Amino acid sequence: MNRGLLTALAIARKDLQTELRTKESINASASFALVILVLFSFAFDLGREELYAIAGGLLWLVFSFAGALIVNRSFARELPNDCLDVLIASPAPAWSIFLGKSVAAFFLLFIVELISLPVFGLFYNIHWTQNFPGLLLVMALATWGITVVGTAFSAVTVNIRLRELMLPVLLYPILIPLLIGAMGTTTALLQGEPMFGPGATGEAFASLRLLIGFDVIYTSLALYMIEFILIV
Amino acid sequence: MLAVEADRVWKYFGDYPALRGSSLQVPQGACMALLGRNGAGKTTLLRIFANLSRATRGEVKIFGDASRGDVVRRKTGYLGHGIGVYDDLSAMENLLLFGRLLGVENPQKAAIEALERVGLERVKDGMAREFSRGMRQRLAVARAFLHQPELLLLDEPFTSLDDRAIAVLQSLLKDALARGSTIVMSTHQIREAMELATDVALLERGKIVHTGPQTPEMLGDPGWLYRTYGDRQVAE
Numbered sequence: 332m333n334r335g336l337l338t339a340l341a342i343a344r345k346d347l348q349t350e351l352r353t354k355e356s357i358n359a360s361a362s363f364a365l366v367i368l369v370l371f372s373f374a375f376d377l378g379r380e381e382l383y384a385i386a387g388g389l390l391w392l393v394f395s396f397a398g399a400l401i402v403n404r405s406f407a408r409e410l411p412n413d414c415l416d417v418l419i420a421s422p423a424p425a426w427s428i429f430l431g432k433s434v435a436a437f438f439l440l441f442i443v444e445l446i447s448l449p450v451f452g453l454f455y456n457i458h459w460t461q462n463f464p465g466l467l468l469v470m471a472l473a474t475w476g477i478t479v480v481g482t483a484f485s486a487v488t489v490n491i492r493l494r495e496l497m498l499p500v501l502l503y504p505i506l507i508p509l510l511i512g513a514m515g516t517t518t519a520l521l522q523g524e525p526m527f528g529p530g531a532t533g534e535a536f537a538s539l540r541l542l543i544g545f546d547v548i549y550t551s552l553a554l555y556m557i558e559f560i561l562i563v
Numbered sequence: 564m565l566a567v568e569a570d571r572v573w574k575y576f577g578d579y580p581a582l583r584g585s586s587l588q589v590p591q592g593a594c595m596a597l598l599g600r601n602g603a604g605k606t607t608l609l610r611i612f613a614n615l616s617r618a619t620r621g622e623v624k625i626f627g628d629a630s631r632g633d634v635v636r637r638k639t640g641y642l643g644h645g646i647g648v649y650d651d652l653s654a655m656e657n658l659l660l661f662g663r664l665l666g667v668e669n670p671q672k673a674a675i676e677a678l679e680r681v682g683l684e685r686v687k688d689g690m691a692r693e694f695s696r697g698m699r700q701r702l703a704v705a706r707a708f709l710h711q712p713e714l715l716l717l718d719e720p721f722t723s724l725d726d727r728a729i730a731v732l733q734s735l736l737k738d739a740l741a742r743g744s745t746i747v748m749s750t751h752q753i754r755e756a757m758e759l760a761t762d763v764a765l766l767e768r769g770k771i772v773h774t775g776p777q778t779p780e781m782l783g784d785p786g787w788l789y790r791t792y793g794d795r796q797v798a799e
Contacts, residue, residue, distance in 0.1 A: 412647055417641065417706070
């Protein structure tokens with residue numbers, strides 16, 4: 332396998348290993364997501380149809396906020412003991428460091444989303460298991476988009492004192508197209524519309540294409556630019 | 564052949580020139596001590612050599628390569644202000660990770676040998692965060708020497724080390740020099756540095772005002788170099 336990819340795997344494994352030991356971002360992110368879901372369930376008193384109409388939006392707002400807590404730590408966890416310097420000085424290409432960190436953040440956020448889904452179903456009485464494979468696909472694509480953009484901005488803000496504040500300010504405007512796509516597809520899938528085949532209106536598929544386009548564009552941009560971000 | 568070649572290197576932080584046209588040549592096998600007061604630009608220059616920062620102007624070549632691709636970086640070891648090891652990984656896990664990143668052929672074997680060299684083999688499975696300060700410093704030294712680099716870039720290597728870590732580091736540096744490795748170290752601690760240094764460069768306010776071989780005067784009187792070259796050059 333390509334040496335850069337092996338390096339990315341080593342870094343992803345290291346990030347997941349340290350996160351599973353410290354649980355510093357996954358605990359914060361998962362509890363934040365669950366608390367927000369529970370609070371919203373008390374805040375809204377909606378009928379069944381209205382609830383299904385906003386379900387996708389609600390879910391992705393929670394996931395994107397939870398995601399910011401995870402990606403915030405992506406590069407910040409390299410700051411103690413100046414580990415980031417050692418990573419950059421090593422022969423590991425900058426793109427592989429970035430890719431490894433994005434993969435680790437992706438898995439962490441995906442775990443948080445999988446934990447949140449049953450709570451969401453329970454408190455909002457929404458049957459999220461229908462179209463589950465389609466939902467998983469949308470979650471994977473949108474989560475990758477959040478983590479790849481978030482990890483890039485985590486690198487941009489890593490040496491800023493107010494990085495916890497700056498990251499969401501930079502991140503959410505860029506995520507707008509992705510979130511629109513994810514919300515649209517998720518709402519359609521939760522309402523029982525299949526993504527392909529008979530009964531499909533094409534709305535879910537169109538949003539899915541938006542997600543794929545976003546992922547391809549921002550992943551390529553981030554992989555190309557990360558060296559200029561890390562070495563100034 | 565030159566291990567490090569800096570040609571009129573400038574580095575600006577905003578409007579402030581941290582380096583002002585510094586030029587330096589370090590032949591292979593030399594041990595160059597970069598000396599200078601706080602803020603003289605030693606760390607900035609070393610960070611540019613280590614590919615952690617880009618020169619605003621000028622050119623830096625490592626082993627004749629200005630692009631500093633992964634082949635050159637594989638030959639380089641860096642020990643900065645921080646120890647550069649992960650607190651939540653064990654000593655062995657830290658060295659295995661860096662072994663993989665550095666492209667070491669057999670990371671397991673290299674990690675065990677490195678731990679033996681710094682006397683940490685008995686605590687190889689202990690978490691770095693549970694180590695004493697001295698043990699963490701020795702782990703950092705093991706990490707920097709893991710791949711037996713041909714060029715060692717050390718930023719204040721003796722600062723805040725305990726006696727045992729200083730002894731370990733000096734012994735590893737002597738071995739590295741005997742193998743033909745090149746060392747560039749920035750330091751305030753002239754006495755420790757002079758035990759190893761073959762050459763000396765003095766930085767004053769971002770400029771290299773003197774380079775040359777180490778002389779007996781430098782060993783005898785730590786202030787001699789500054790009095791002889793530093794203040795006079797800045798006054799000019």
